[in-house]
Amino acid sequence: MASMLLNNRKLFALTLAGLALAALLAAVAFPSNSSPARATSLGSGSAAGGPSEPDFSIAINIDGMGANECDTSGGPTTCQILTGNMFTVNYYLNEIGSPLGFDALVYYTAYDGVSIQFMDYSNPNAGLWPGCAFRGNGEGPGFVYGACGQGPGAPGNFYTGLVSRAVFTCAADGSITLVHGLPDKTLLATASTYEFLYETADETLTIDCLTPAPYPTDTDGDGCPDTKEAGMNPVQGGLRDFTNPWDYWNPTHDGINRIDDPYLVKTQYFIDEGEPGYNPDTDRTWVGPNPWNLGPPNGLQRIDDMLYALNQYFHDCS
Numbered sequence: 138m139a140s141m142l143l144n145n146r147k148l149f150a151l152t153l154a155g156l157a158l159a160a161l162l163a164a165v166a167f168p169s170n171s172s173p174a175r176a177t178s179l180g181s182g183s184a185a186g187g188p189s190e191p192d193f194s195i196a197i198n199i200d201g202m203g204a205n206e207c208d209t210s211g212g213p214t215t216c217q218i219l220t221g222n223m224f225t226v227n228y229y230l231n232e233i234g235s236p237l238g239f240d241a242l243v244y245y246t247a248y249d250g251v252s253i254q255f256m257d258y259s260n261p262n263a264g265l266w267p268g269c270a271f272r273g274n275g276e277g278p279g280f281v282y283g284a285c286g287q288g289p290g291a292p293g294n295f296y297t298g299l300v301s302r303a304v305f306t307c308a309a310d311g312s313i314t315l316v317h318g319l320p321d322k323t324l325l326a327t328a329s330t331y332e333f334l335y336e337t338a339d340e341t342l343t344i345d346c347l348t349p350a351p352y353p354t355d356t357d358g359d360g361c362p363d364t365k366e367a368g369m370n371p372v373q374g375g376l377r378d379f380t381n382p383w384d385y386w387n388p389t390h391d392g393i394n395r396i397d398d399p400y401l402v403k404t405q406y407f408i409d410e411g412e413p414g415y416n417p418d419t420d421r422t423w424v425g426p427n428p429w430n431l432g433p434p435n436g437l438q439r440i441d442d443m444l445y446a447l448n449q450y451f452h453d454c455s
Contacts (some may be wrong), residue, residue, distance in 0.1 A: 138379065191234035191334045193244065193323055195315045197342055200369070200376055203402045204426035209315065209340035216342075217378060218307040218448070219367050220346040222256060226313060228301040229268075234334045238293020241286030241326040244301055250311015250343055250404050254304040266300045280316075286326070293327065307346040314341040349379050360392060360453035361385035371429055374454040381424075384431045385454060388419050388446065392455030399446035402438070408437030421445050 142372050196208030197216045207216040207225060215261045215339055218224050228244045254272050259312040269285040276282070287294060305313070316322045324335035349363035356363050359382045361374040366385060368375030377384045387394055405419040420434035421443055428448040 148328070161355065161400060180278065189232075189234045190336055191230065191325055192232035193315060193317070193336060194229045194231055194340065196227045196229065197245070197313075197344075198227060200427075201225060206426055207342055209342060211453055214341070215343040215345060217289070217345045217347050217380065220307055220309075220348045223304055224426050226303045226342075230297050232326070233295060233297065233374050235293070235325075235332070237327060237328045238295045238326040239325040239334075239335065240291065240293065241284065243282065243284040243322070243324050243326075244298055245282040245316045245322040246303065247280045247314045247316050249279060249309060250309040250346070251305045251313065252308045254305040254306055256281055256283050256301065266294075266298075268294045280322070289328075294332075295394055306346060310346050311344050312341050313344065314339050317356065318364070319334060343385050347380070356380060356414075357382040359383065360387050360390060361383040365454055369425070372452050374452060376427055377430065381432075383421060383433050384424070384429070385452070386421055386429075386431050386449050387452075387454070390418075392445075393453045394449045394451060398449065399443055402446045405438045406440075408438055410434070 150395070153346060161174050167322050189444040192210075194210035196205035196210070196212070197218075198205045199216065199218055205212065207213040208412055209230070210231060216224070226246070230242065233239055240350075256276070266285060268287050268291065270288045272283075272285045274283040275279070281303060283303075285300075316339050318324065319333060319335065322335070326333050344354075349367040352364045353362045355361060357366075361377070362380075363375035363379040366377040366379040369421055370376075386398075388398045402419045405414070405416055408414050408416075410417075410420075415436075417434045420436065420438050422435050423441070423445060424430055424432035428445075429452060431445055
């Protein structure tokens, strides 16, 4: 088993990252005292103080602003994106799994339907993984990968957070999968323990590519046409979901959000569902990621509803 792992390791280094990355990973796998490398996938039941399974995740940011719209780490796993639009896939290392840190990372993505534009593989100028010294990336039909590692002799790295980005185009409905394991998938390498740590289960995001109906069609009936909600300017109704009937909010229904709209919400303060005078037109919840992306009423009209109305101020769809 050890010999097979070493052969896979050599093949991986040579084919995926070229000579520069091969030298880096040789330093990780064969440091000066030259102990054999091991492959490890361990869960939470591993021995105290020993290695455990690392935690990687991917997330999609559609508009380059604010929070990610979907992710494999507890968030929604389906993203709706306008056909032809570009979007960013963020790669995260959430937990290292080794008490001694790591020396190299590899992240491998399989995809279908969508098309790759480029991978920003641990660009230090982008504020990604500090300590990344040797970089490599590449792609083939339906996959893209990136790899980065520290120089030989560097102390174990304990960084967690954003480690890479890739930009795709929503060409057609499809999926993006972070593939884990040996010999050439998502993993981290530790020189101090001569191990490759990886997760056991792949993780997938589903991509639905949507095309807005021609103006003035308003598919969701919220008072803002599809083409405006699909735009990039929020004050013209953009950066919204034209299939969500709640996210363009204009309580007075005149297409112009001004002071009369939050005032109308104020008049409904503490008038909750089931009570005389309750009006669902003045009741919303927040779904994000942007302050103006709202969801359905929750039956409780409080200060948060007034704040949501203020976040729609001057957002017009007349």
